[in-house]
Amino acid sequence: MTLQQLKYVIGIVNYGSITEAAKQLFISQPSLSNAVKELENQLGIEIFNRSSKGITLSAEGTEFLSYARQVVEQADLLEQRYLYRKPLKSLCSFSTQHYAFAINSFVDLVTEFDGDEYEFTLRETRTYEIIDDVKKFHSEVGILYMSQFNQNVLSNILKDNNLVFHPLFEASPHIFISSKHPLAHRQSVSTDDLTPYPFLTFEQGEMNSFYFSEEMLSILPRNKIIHVSDRATLFNLVIGLNGYTISTGVLTRDLNGDQIIAIPLESDETMLVGWIENPRLRLSTFAEKYITKLKSHIAHHGFTLLS
Template sequence: MTFQQLKYAIEIANWGSINEAAKRLFISQPSLSMAIKELEEELKITIFERTNKGINVSVEGTEFLGYARQVIEQIELLENRYLDAKPSPQHFSVSTQHYAFSVNAFVNLIQKYALEDYEFTLRETKTYEILDDVKNLRSEIGILYLNDFNNKVINKLLKESNLEFTVLFQAQPHVFISAKNPLAKQANVSLDDLDPYPCLSFEQGQYNSFHFSEEILSTLTHKKNIRVSDRATLFNLLIGLNGYTISTGVLSADLNGNNIIAVPLNIDETITVGWISHKNVTLSKLAAAYVQELEKVIQDYH
């Protein structure tokens, strides 16, 4: 087993693709595949499970990669300290549902550490992909919500993937609407109040289950429905069409301005937002620092 093989395995896990990893490493795909095959044979474990849709990190591979990352980090520290080598870029990835506070914390993390050389990834993505990213170590942290409706299904997937959920905060449902919406002056709104307006939600692609929806009450029918894939488009439609979306009520004026407001939704529900991580992997310093920034941002919002 060589340090190079460890780096190869980590790069494949980061990109979720042998093809992409080979490009990033500037080697051929057959050479990379052979290096990993030799590593797996030597260790007598399967690190990556090959499927028609690509590769997944196995349970054994998850544990191995956790140790491999720690070894590589220590080697880089030694090289930087004693060989006067150029510091390696800092790496960190997070996958999240479409929450402004997760972006705020990401910005604060980079500004606080004043990193000169880094490769960070922030994925605002679908619920199933958040689970898959953290399971396969493409992201150290995932951010999503639980409620009475999706709790059983999401927790089952967390258990099967050896992931754990840590509560970040609990919130009562709100709707995001334009500051010019006729409902904007109300102290709270009901579902009947919202009926004339377009309901906006984030599409979930291939895994379009009600339990993966980013919005509560996903089983309700609406006369006007619009699904979008990104937060900027959703907010533009809130303003342009007087639409609404159901969320936590946590909104950033710094990122979104004052054109969007949060109004309490008159319904007996609770949304529990939290972050997920892999049980077998110790959080890196940057991941732990990001969690601290998340907590600070939420405290500031409250």
Template sequence: MTLKQLRYMLAVAQYKSINEAAKKCFISQPSLSNAIKDLEEEIGLELFIRTAKGITLTAEGSEFLKYAQQVIEQAELLEQRYLDKKPAKQLCSISTQHYAFAVSAFVNMIKKSGADEYKFTLRETRTHEIIEDVKSFQSEIGILYLDSFNRNALQKILRENQLEFHPLFEAEPHIFVSVRNPLAAKQSVTLADLEDYPYLSFEQGEHNSFYFSEEILSTVFHKKSILVSDRATLFNLVIGLDGYTISTGVLSEELNGTDIVSVPLDVEDRMVIGWIANKKAGISRQAAAYIKELKAVIRTYGN
């Protein structure tokens, strides 16, 4: 097993094509194919599924790739330090529930990356998909919350999938409403105050269990309820219909403007927001940089 083979594998996984990867690596297609085949034979695993439509990683290949990325990253650090070599293209994938602070941290991470080339991915998606993304190594980091209601169920799922939850901060539930909503002027609101307003929440698709809800108090009945799939639509409906959603209370005026405000919700429940990672592999330097920016953004909001 050589660094060259690992770099070839990374290129094939990135471009999902032997021909395209060969061009980027400046070698012939047969030479690259043979290098990948030799690697697979040496480790006794099939790393890629080859079809007429292209090439994709197997489950074993996805896991192997994470270890290969760490080896390549460490080798590149040595080359940069002692051979004065230019940093390689940066890669990092994050999956998250719909949080403004996660986007703010992502923006800051990219601005500070210093990379001439990069390919970063940010997925705002459903809770089940976040877990699946991190489980399958499609994302290095996943961001979600635990509370007294979903903790046991989600932690069981995380354990079964070799995932670990790392707390970031504890949040008191807030509602997000339009600045023109009568509730916006209140110091805090109760569930009774919300009865006549449309409740907005993120749909969870076929995995629509209360445990996968992005909103705390998911079992509370609402007379008026609307499910949405993205944050922009939710905020448009908050403004257009005088609706509300329940979240952490952390808003970004820079990203979301000043038309939405956060009001404390008078309940005893608390949310613990954190990040999950796969126990089978460590996180990359870029993912660690993202976590650092998450903590910095959260400290800013805390002040």
């Protein structure tokens, strides 16, 4: 077993397929496949399950990956400390619903990282895809929320996929609107107040369901609904159409400027925001630092940390 073989296995998991890993690792696909197969023969295990649809980590491969990442991280530290060699490109991936504090935490993480090369991934994506990313080890951490409405469904899905939810903070729902919106002067608003205005919601694709909605009170009837796929478009429509969306109330001036404001929504429900992990995979140093950054930003906004 060689260090290079360990790096090959990690690369396949990070890039999602042997084809893409071979391209990124500058090795031919047959050579990469043979190297992994040779490693499996040496260890007497199958690291990957192979089928016509591609490859996935086996149960033994999941455990092996955790150890392999630890070994490669330690080897990189040794090289940097004693051999003065150029460190390998650092890789880390996170998936999240559309939250400003998740972006700010990622910015802090990358800014603090002192490396010549890295390849980090931050996916602002759909709820079900966040769960799928963490399940398949495409992301180490996923960020989403639960409420009284969706908690039973999401908890069962996480349990079925052997994922763990760690609560971060609890927030009352707020609406995000333009600072020039007719309701901008209000201390709070009711759902009836919002009737004349378009409701902006992040579309959830083929897995569309009220339970996967990023916005609370998603089952309420509304006359005007616009589905969007990214945060920039949503905020442009908030300003241009006097639309609104529902979220935690956490806004960041650095990212959102002064044109978007948050106003409390009159509701008895709360949003329990947290992060999910696959416990079969030990978190990398970068993932642990990212969670620390998340907690720092959440506390900075005045919320009580729950874990």
